[in-house]
Amino acid sequence: MPAFSFPKEALIGTAALGAVAVAGFLAGRRCSRLHFGTPKTSPFEKNGPLQQYVLNHSLREHPVLKKLRLMTSKYHNGFMMVSCDEAQLLANLAKLIRAKKAIEVGVFTGYNTLNMALVLPEDGRVVACDVNEEYASIGRPLWKEAGVEHKIDLRIKPAIETLDELLANDEAETFDFAFIDADKESYDDYYEKCLRLIRKGGIIAIDNVLWGGRVLKPASNDIAQKMHQLNEKIFHDPRVVVSMIGMWDGLTLAFKL
Numbered sequence: 664m665p666a667f668s669f670p671k672e673a674l675i676g677t678a679a680l681g682a683v684a685v686a687g688f689l690a691g692r693r694c695s696r697l698h699f700g701t702p703k704t705s706p707f708e709k710n711g712p713l714q715q716y717v718l719n720h721s722l723r724e725h726p727v728l729k730k731l732r733l734m735t736s737k738y739h740n741g742f743m744m745v746s747c748d749e750a751q752l753l754a755n756l757a758k759l760i761r762a763k764k765a766i767e768v769g770v771f772t773g774y775n776t777l778n779m780a781l782v783l784p785e786d787g788r789v790v791a792c793d794v795n796e797e798y799a800s801i802g803r804p805l806w807k808e809a810g811v812e813h814k815i816d817l818r819i820k821p822a823i824e825t826l827d828e829l830l831a832n833d834e835a836e837t838f839d840f841a842f843i844d845a846d847k848e849s850y851d852d853y854y855e856k857c858l859r860l861i862r863k864g865g866i867i868a869i870d871n872v873l874w875g876g877r878v879l880k881p882a883s884n885d886i887a888q889k890m891h892q893l894n895e896k897i898f899h900d901p902r903v904v905v906s907m908i909g910m911w912d913g914l915t916l917a918f919k920l
């Protein structure tokens with residue numbers, strides 16, 4: 664194999680991201696609620712016509728996913744939900760690499776957990792990690808309604824413990840996809856553990872990597888500093904190839920070599 668050779672799926676995924684990255688950079692927002700603000704120069708005003716056009720011409724949301732999104736957006740912490748366009752990108756990538764096993768670090772009401780379960784094969788599995796059972800109980804009836812509850816392995820405990828359990832259970836290099844979207848303090852640990860759990864050619868997606876733009880002034884804020892350090896580390900990490908997308912609050916996609 665040539666020195667710079669890496670799995671076909673990673674190449675395809677990286678190429679497919681080019682177009683998505685541009686659209687994502689311009690979009691910079693979530694569907695139901697603006698979380699971190701959009702640059703004033705962006706033509707994508709909150710719920711504005713261009714953003715709506717993008718969604719009208721790309722979002723193919725499963726009806727139960729839509730139901731969960733609308734239900735969650737009315738919830739007082741609804742802003743924590745992943746955006747529907749970002750989730751669709753993750754599902755498309757998972758489909759492209761024929762993912763069978765996925766990890767969700769930070770479930771909330773389970774929009775992306777359901778989103779992933781819908782694209783996994785019948786014998787696929789999402790290990791869904793959260794500390795809050797109340798949030799997950801909102802989504803669970805809809806996981807059932809969508810007919811994919813059997814693919815979701817919800818574990819209510821700190822995600823670090825669940826990831827360690829998976830490693831102790833000899834599941835290293837058996838997962839295809841991981842989405843990190845929980846407490847920001849632990850992102851580096853989540854990244855390292857997920858990197859061990861993911862197979863070569865697998866993908867780790869990391870949300871909120873721009874931390875509302877505060878990564879530009881990392882000294883101003885502890886989380887911004889940690890996020891900036893992680894961004895620097897992944898940028899130079901020879902174990903992965905990477906794309907950072909300016910979609911919403913920033914999404915890093917690390918493709919394991």
Ligand SMILES: C[S@@+](CC[C@H](N)C(=O)[O-])C[C@H]1O[C@@H](n2cnc3c(N)ncnc32)[C@H](O)[C@@H]1O
Pocket residue numbers: 743744745768769770771772773774775776792793794795798820821822823844845846
């Ligand atoms: C931004 S929300 C996740 C959104 C979700 N990915 C979605 O599809 O909408 C963050 C979640 O991380 C969870 N969380 C916070 N600390 C955690 C920890 N130490 N371990 C696991 N989950 C945690 C919170 O309870 C919350 O539900």
